[in-house]
Amino acid sequence: KQEVTQIPAALSVPEGENLVLNCSFTDSAIYNLQWFRQDPGKGLTSLLLIQSSQREQTSGRLNASLDKSSGRSTLYIAASQPGDSATYLCAVQDSNYQLIWGAGTKLIIKP
């Protein structure tokens, strides 16, 4: 059974720092991996999707990598801003096309 783990559960860093969020999964048979952002009390915003055949995707200050063989993905945020404060969720699409979710990392960027 696929399991997705996100470490750390919470992270607080000063504004301007570069940071990395981690996501690991137990079964490498995935179709893709998505990173989402969720603000308190709000819905999900899709940030990046990495297909199983890809190694990374970039959008602005965000870069997501995927290493299927080791079951790991990272979300790199450059030059963090207070507006980046949110919960970040990763999810893998399994062989049944379903999303298996991590519990999220709550990120706080201190001004």
Added chain:
Amino acid sequence: DAMVIQNPRYQVTQFGKPVTLSCSQTLNHNVMYWYQQKSSQAPKLLFHYYDKDFNNEADTPDNFQSRRPNTSFCFLDIRSPGLGDAAMYLCATSRRGNDHEQYFGPGTRLTVT
């Protein structure tokens, strides 16, 4: 813009009073999903439709039902809401098959009094 729309954004219902949440999409996707997300937890899949084929998750309570009258619309019916059903309900769509991204609506926050 093509999108996933959920109505209402906020819903308050009384304990035991049936409630219906609505989702519509302009993406013409053939798969629609309903998720329940409780505070500080990951979304939990309740059920999904491949076209008109309904797929219920094994641990989804019987209290939750769904209807999909056409490609564009999908409804979540909670027959007798309990206090434990208070949550964010998220609708998502995708094209059938692999490597296809799920697109999420803004969610409906349900409060049960």
